[in-house]
Amino acid sequence: MLPIANVFRTVRFVLLFTIATLPFAMASLGEESVAPNSVDEAETAEEWIRGNLDDLEIRLKGDILLPSGEPATNPSVSAKLNRRTVSETLPVTVTGNQYEVWLPVHRQDWYAVRIDAVSADGSQRSDLTIDRVRLRQTAIDGLPITLRHCVRTVTVRAVQDGSPVAKANVKLEMSTGHVMIKRTGDDGSAAFDLLSDEQLRAITTWTDNPWFGGFYFDREPIRDPDAETHTVTLHECRPLKIHVVDGDNIPVSGIRFQFQVGTPPPFYNLMGTIDASEMVTDDQGDAVFKWFPDWENHSCYVDLDDNQWFQVDKGKWVINDFLVRVEQKRKRVKVSGVLKRTKGSKAGFTIQLRSFQGERLRRSDVLLSVTDKEGRFVADVLPGATYCVCVNDTKFTSDMIDLIPAPDDGREPTPIILDIQRSAALEIQVTAGENHRPLPNQQLLVCQTHVFSWLKNGQKEYGSGTRASWVRTNEDGGAVVHVQPGKELEVSILDPNWRVEEKIPVVVGQPNKLTIHREFDEPRTILGVCVKGDHKEIDFSTLTVVAGSIDGRFPGTVTVSVRNDGVFSFNTMATRVAVIAYSEDGDWGGIVTVDQPQRMLRVMLQPTISFRGRLLSRDEEPIAGRSVNAFVSVEVDQESDQDPLDPLDTSIEWKRLKVKTDAEGYYTIEKLPVGASLRLHSESTEPNDSHSLGEVNLSAETANSVKVNVLDE
Structure with missing residues (x-):
C-alpha cells in the first residue's frame, strides 16, 4: 500500500496470512463474548506446547478419516512450513490413523503450516493450511482430517x-x-x-x-x-550467472535466494520455480541457473532468503550476467514481554509486532512471537522503531498498544506488557438475492486498526497497525468472530468473483451483528445495442463487444459478438457496468458506462482516433527505439464510501499495446476508442523496471496534441 504524499500521512498495513482451509469450529451464534479468564480443560492441560522461549513448539494432531468417517488405514501424512520463499518439510509421526507434528513457533521465518494426507492407494487425499493466528486454538481442539475423493x-x-x-x-x-x-x-x-x-x-x-x-x-x-x-x-535455455555483491562491490558468499524468470513486458508472466531455483552463492558471490530461456528479452528477479542480508535493488544486467546488490541487516535488540491473565493458560498466544520504520524504504517490519507457559515472549526489534503490539487470536484479544521497545538513545529496552481482555462476539451473516439466500463458504477478512505516530527526520508521521484474521461462513451463511470491543471493525469479502467491504462499531455487552448482502443471487442478462448514427457504412457483423463490472465488486470481463441488427447481451451481477464496442478493422468504436442498468444500453459508434507522444532524455535529446506499453481501459471514479487507501477496482482493461519510438523520439498509438483511458509506461535502462508516462483520457483534443515525457536517466 503506497503512502500518501503528506508529512501527516495516514498509512495502513495488513499482514495477510494464508487463508486457512479447515472447517472452522467457532463459537455458536448465540455466544456474546469470551471472558478473559475463562478456563478450558484442554487448554490448561498444556500438553500441546513444550519448550522454552528459544525452542518453543506447538503440537498439531488428529485422526485421518475416510470420506465415510471410518478411520483411514496406513495413510501418509506430510507437513510443510509455508515461508516467503522456500517451504520446509517437518517430521510427522503417524500411528495407525493418527498423526502428530510439532511446529517451531519460536522461529520468525514462516507464516503458516500445510498438512497433506493421502490414502494408502492414493485415490483420496486432503490438505489443510493453518495460519499462525489459528494455531493455538487448533492445537487445543485437535485437527482431524477427512480424506476426499478426487473427482x-x-x-x-x-x-x-x-x-x-x-x-x-x-x-x-x-x-x-x-x-x-x-x-x-x-x-x-x-x-x-x-x-x-x-x-x-x-x-x-x-x-x-x-x-x-x-x-x-x-x-x-x-x-x-x-x-x-x-x-x-518448453524453451531452449542457457546458463545464467547471478552475481551478488555488497555496497563496496565485494562478492558475498553464502547468500540463499530463489530465482524467478518470466516473459518480458507487458505481461511479466512467471514460469514458476523448480528445485534448481533455490541457490546459494559460492566464494565468488556467484550462482548459476541453467534453465534460463534463451530469449532476447526476459523479466526476472531474485528473492533473498537470508537472515543477515537484504536486497538493495532489483538487479541489473552486466553484459550477460545478472548483478544483485545486497546490504547487511541492522543489528537488532532482543526485548521481552509478558501476557497477563489471572485464570487459564497463558501459553501459545500469538503476539504480533509491526513497525512502519523497516530496514528498507516503504517496507514495514513485521514480527510474530508466541508466549510460553508463563506468558513470556521475546522479539528481536529494530532500535528506535515504534511498534504496534497486540494479541492476535481466534477467541481472545488484548488492547492494541504502541511503544518503542528498544530506544536508540542508550536507555534500557522497555518491557512489553499485554492483558488478555474480554472479547466481544460479532455475528456475521452473508446473503444474496431477493430471498436473502445464505451464502456458505465465503472467505471473510476481519480487521481492527490502531492509529499511532512516530518521528521521522524530526517530523511526526501517522499510521495504523491492523489486527487481521480470516474466517469462513458456515452452511447457513453465518460466522462468529471474537474481537476487541470499543473499536471499529472492517469486514471484507475477497472472493475471486466478489469483493465488498463493510464497517461496524463493536460494543461490549450488546449484540453485534453485521449482514452483508449481495443484491443479485445469480447473474442477470443485460441487453445492449450498437448505434451507427450517421455512419451507415458500419457493418454490425464485424463488431465485438467487451463488457465488465466497474463497481469494484465483481471482477472480470466478457467478450460477446453482435447480431446483424446491432443487438448484444451479456450476464453480470454488477450494479455498474462498462461496455466497449469495436470493429474488426479498428476503424470504429464506442464506449458507454451505466449505473443500475435497467433498460437496453446504447453504444454510439464513432471513428477511432490516434494518440501521439514523445520521449526525451534529461538533456532533451530524443530517445529513439524505446518501447512504450499502453494499457487501454475504461475507468470511472470510485464510490464515495470506499477506502481511499485501499480502493476497489473501478475499471476494465480492454487491450495492451506496444509501440516503439522513431528516430525523433515520437511514437503513435492508432485506432483507439474515444472515451477510453490510456496508461503509458516506457522501458527503462534498468532490468525489470519501467517509467510511468502518466494517464490520458482520450478525446478529440488529445488526438491533436503530443504528450512529451522527459525521462530521468
Missing part, C-alpha cells in the same frame, strides 16, 4: 517446437499451496487427479536438457484454470 482429471501436455516431449517434469501448484509433480509419458502428457474445489495456480515444466516452460493462471495472457487440458511450451 476430475487435468492433463498437461509438454511440447517443444510443436512436438511432444517425453519424460519432462511437470509441476502443478494449487491455490492452496499443494504441489504435485509427475513425468510425461511417451505422448508428452501427464495426468493429475484433482479435488472438486481445487484451483490451479501455476504449471511449470522442465527437462534435464535443459528446457524450461510454464505460466501462472492469474497473469496474462489469461488461461482457463478449469480447462481439462493445458499445453506448456
Whole structure:
C-alpha cells in the first residue's frame, strides 16, 4: 500500500496470512463474548506446547478419516512450513490413523503450516493450511482430517517446437499451496487427479536438457484454470550467472535466494520455480541457473532468503550476467514481554509486532512471537522503531498498544506488557438475492486498526497497525468472530468473483451483528445495442463487444459478438457496468458506462482516433527505439464510501499495446476508442523496471496534441 504524499500521512498495513482451509469450529451464534479468564480443560492441560522461549513448539494432531468417517488405514501424512520463499518439510509421526507434528513457533521465518494426507492407494487425499493466528486454538481442539475423493482429471501436455516431449517434469501448484509433480509419458502428457474445489495456480515444466516452460493462471495472457487440458511450451535455455555483491562491490558468499524468470513486458508472466531455483552463492558471490530461456528479452528477479542480508535493488544486467546488490541487516535488540491473565493458560498466544520504520524504504517490519507457559515472549526489534503490539487470536484479544521497545538513545529496552481482555462476539451473516439466500463458504477478512505516530527526520508521521484474521461462513451463511470491543471493525469479502467491504462499531455487552448482502443471487442478462448514427457504412457483423463490472465488486470481463441488427447481451451481477464496442478493422468504436442498468444500453459508434507522444532524455535529446506499453481501459471514479487507501477496482482493461519510438523520439498509438483511458509506461535502462508516462483520457483534443515525457536517466 503506497503512502500518501503528506508529512501527516495516514498509512495502513495488513499482514495477510494464508487463508486457512479447515472447517472452522467457532463459537455458536448465540455466544456474546469470551471472558478473559475463562478456563478450558484442554487448554490448561498444556500438553500441546513444550519448550522454552528459544525452542518453543506447538503440537498439531488428529485422526485421518475416510470420506465415510471410518478411520483411514496406513495413510501418509506430510507437513510443510509455508515461508516467503522456500517451504520446509517437518517430521510427522503417524500411528495407525493418527498423526502428530510439532511446529517451531519460536522461529520468525514462516507464516503458516500445510498438512497433506493421502490414502494408502492414493485415490483420496486432503490438505489443510493453518495460519499462525489459528494455531493455538487448533492445537487445543485437535485437527482431524477427512480424506476426499478426487473427482476430475487435468492433463498437461509438454511440447517443444510443436512436438511432444517425453519424460519432462511437470509441476502443478494449487491455490492452496499443494504441489504435485509427475513425468510425461511417451505422448508428452501427464495426468493429475484433482479435488472438486481445487484451483490451479501455476504449471511449470522442465527437462534435464535443459528446457524450461510454464505460466501462472492469474497473469496474462489469461488461461482457463478449469480447462481439462493445458499445453506448456518448453524453451531452449542457457546458463545464467547471478552475481551478488555488497555496497563496496565485494562478492558475498553464502547468500540463499530463489530465482524467478518470466516473459518480458507487458505481461511479466512467471514460469514458476523448480528445485534448481533455490541457490546459494559460492566464494565468488556467484550462482548459476541453467534453465534460463534463451530469449532476447526476459523479466526476472531474485528473492533473498537470508537472515543477515537484504536486497538493495532489483538487479541489473552486466553484459550477460545478472548483478544483485545486497546490504547487511541492522543489528537488532532482543526485548521481552509478558501476557497477563489471572485464570487459564497463558501459553501459545500469538503476539504480533509491526513497525512502519523497516530496514528498507516503504517496507514495514513485521514480527510474530508466541508466549510460553508463563506468558513470556521475546522479539528481536529494530532500535528506535515504534511498534504496534497486540494479541492476535481466534477467541481472545488484548488492547492494541504502541511503544518503542528498544530506544536508540542508550536507555534500557522497555518491557512489553499485554492483558488478555474480554472479547466481544460479532455475528456475521452473508446473503444474496431477493430471498436473502445464505451464502456458505465465503472467505471473510476481519480487521481492527490502531492509529499511532512516530518521528521521522524530526517530523511526526501517522499510521495504523491492523489486527487481521480470516474466517469462513458456515452452511447457513453465518460466522462468529471474537474481537476487541470499543473499536471499529472492517469486514471484507475477497472472493475471486466478489469483493465488498463493510464497517461496524463493536460494543461490549450488546449484540453485534453485521449482514452483508449481495443484491443479485445469480447473474442477470443485460441487453445492449450498437448505434451507427450517421455512419451507415458500419457493418454490425464485424463488431465485438467487451463488457465488465466497474463497481469494484465483481471482477472480470466478457467478450460477446453482435447480431446483424446491432443487438448484444451479456450476464453480470454488477450494479455498474462498462461496455466497449469495436470493429474488426479498428476503424470504429464506442464506449458507454451505466449505473443500475435497467433498460437496453446504447453504444454510439464513432471513428477511432490516434494518440501521439514523445520521449526525451534529461538533456532533451530524443530517445529513439524505446518501447512504450499502453494499457487501454475504461475507468470511472470510485464510490464515495470506499477506502481511499485501499480502493476497489473501478475499471476494465480492454487491450495492451506496444509501440516503439522513431528516430525523433515520437511514437503513435492508432485506432483507439474515444472515451477510453490510456496508461503509458516506457522501458527503462534498468532490468525489470519501467517509467510511468502518466494517464490520458482520450478525446478529440488529445488526438491533436503530443504528450512529451522527459525521462530521468
